[in-house]
Amino acid sequence: MSEMPAPVLEPEAFQQRLLAWFDQHGRHDLPWQRQRTPYRVWVSEIMLQQTQVATVIPYFERFMARFPALGDLAEAPQDEVLHLWTGLGYYARGRNLHRAAREVMMEHAGELPVASLDALAALPGIGRSTAGAIVAQSTGRRAVILDGNVKRSLARLHAVEGWPGRPAVERRLWALAEHYTPHARVVDYTQAMMDFGATLCRRGTPDCGHCPFADVCVAHARGEERRFPEAKPKKALPTRTTRMLVLRDAEGRVLLEQRPARGLWGGLWGLPQFDDPETLRTWLEVHAPAAELDPAWPAFHHTFSHFRLEITPQPARVDGLDSIGETRCWYDPANPPRLGLAAPVKALLASLAPFALAASEGA
DNA sequence: CACACGTGGAT
DNA sequence: TATCCAAGTGT
Incomplete structure (x- = not known):
């Protein structure tokens, strides 16, 4: 009391x-x-x-x-x-x-x-x-x-x-x-x-x-x-950087990976993400040695409650992967599967739709 | 207990 | 444009 x-x-x-x-x-x-x-x-x-x-x-x-x-x-x-x-x-x-x-x-x-x-x-x-x-x-x-x-x-x-x-x-x-x-x-x-x-x-x-x-x-x-009420004590917003691999096959489909069950965008599907170019290079050697890298696209940023993320899209082309496993799938923009997508990934994929259309028309 | 967790609306 | 923060909970 x-x-x-x-x-x-x-x-x-x-x-x-x-x-x-x-x-x-x-x-x-x-x-x-x-x-x-x-x-x-x-x-x-x-x-x-x-x-x-x-x-x-x-x-x-x-x-x-x-x-x-x-x-x-x-x-x-x-x-x-x-x-x-x-x-x-x-x-x-x-x-x-x-x-x-x-x-x-x-x-x-x-x-x-x-x-x-x-x-x-x-x-x-x-x-x-x-x-x-x-x-x-x-x-x-x-x-x-x-x-x-x-x-x-x-x-x-x-x-x-x-x-x-x-x-x-x-x-x-x-x-x-x-x-x-x-x-x-x-x-x-x-x-x-x-x-x-x-x-x-x-x-x-x-x-x-x-x-x-x-x-x-x-x-x-x-x-x-x-x-009233008193504001939350403020602290500086850290910035993190990442690369998102936009790996497309001959039909214009994009490779997605399911994110870990916990943490940021937990359980959602997103583009393969790499904190540094080194890790990206190693991943490609292991999973898609035949992939051809294009020049990286302009970086954009996404602001969260507790940090700011700078994202560099890294486009690449490949004929296919031998095995993509349970936690990967090919995302077809023309016929998208019903799964969770993080906002920036969804926006990035949406910007790819014209390419997919052009590719299918050309085929 | 302090921090992580998303996105969009309001100022 | 930048900053704050909204019908909170889990760890």
């Missing part, structure tokens, strides 16, 4: 103000709010992790069209799941979702264990906040969430000092979230908290003029809305 900052309102008053605002201004027609089944709520919550609503909607619709039920997802090959995840980012979410679906089939008779917060959180990809959201949204039972929107709103209302990523700060915010969460209208309350943060108590431009808490908000009283 001593962990919790002084609340600005009694829980009942807080809930009443928030829900009145939500009834008027909340979002009531998002795709996952129709047919609010545990499965649909789960998929939406995973896609929405660190990802904005507008970005998620088309991915969610495609995913549901292909995998209408949990069993459909469990039966699918991982490649197809990652194919539908391509462009959404944080691909561990897709791998974990797929793995969790199979786990639910085997250990929970095909039903998400929404009766137990702990059982949910034991599934890969579901943490404390997502477990709370799934329970609250799909069953209406009381469960607490603490996502970015809730963190920002509560930090402002109570002028909570410190970056919310710090465990001590996060504990205070959990205590506040716990304090305000009602037993009734839980579905609406959790949605309301997220809508409030996303559309009114926004990061850069909070709309205090229409805020139902403006009269009690500590940050607003101090005129310091923008100071």
Whole structure:
């Protein structure tokens, strides 16, 4: 209890103000709010992790069209799941979702264990906040969430000092979230908290003029809305360089390699990648001694959250490979297989399509 | 606990 | 254009 900052309102008053605002201004027609089944709520919550609503909607619709039920997802090959995840980012979410679906089939008779917060959180990809959201949204039972929107709103209302990523700060915010969460209208309350943060108590431009808490908000009283929550400590962005081999056969197909299951673009298919020219040369000697190297194409870069990658495409031609194994395949731009591709690779392959067309026309 | 993990929108 | 960072989790 001593962990919790002084609340600005009694829980009942807080809930009443928030829900009145939500009834008027909340979002009531998002795709996952129709047919609010545990499965649909789960998929939406995973896609929405660190990802904005507008970005998620088309991915969610495609995913549901292909995998209408949990069993459909469990039966699918991982490649197809990652194919539908391509462009959404944080691909561990897709791998974990797929793995969790199979786990639910085997250990929970095909039903998400929404009766137990702990059982949910034991599934890969579901943490404390997502477990709370799934329970609250799909069953209406009381469960607490603490996502970015809730963190920002509560930090402002109570002028909570410190970056919310710090465990001590996060504990205070959990205590506040716990304090305000009602037993009734839980579905609406959790949605309301997220809508409030996303559309009114926004990061850069909070709309205090229409805020139902403006009269009690500590940050607003101090005129310091923008100071809360405190920003993450920044650090320099390192740059890494790599070469991507664009090895094409006589039919214009491109050799792809499946990336390791963990790490960057884990489980996705990409161009063979080499940190230095030496490794590239050795690889070619072993796998494609007959390959003819063309001059490298201009480098381009891709910026990630934690580093910047400079990519030099290295085009080459070869008649074929004797054996490409399980973790390689020939990618035909005219008839692309349904597998996951990293964004820069997808863009690079798309730029190759005219070549493939010209090659097939010439043949 | 600090860091890795992606992409696109907002300012 | 550069920077920040969004419905977090896993290691």
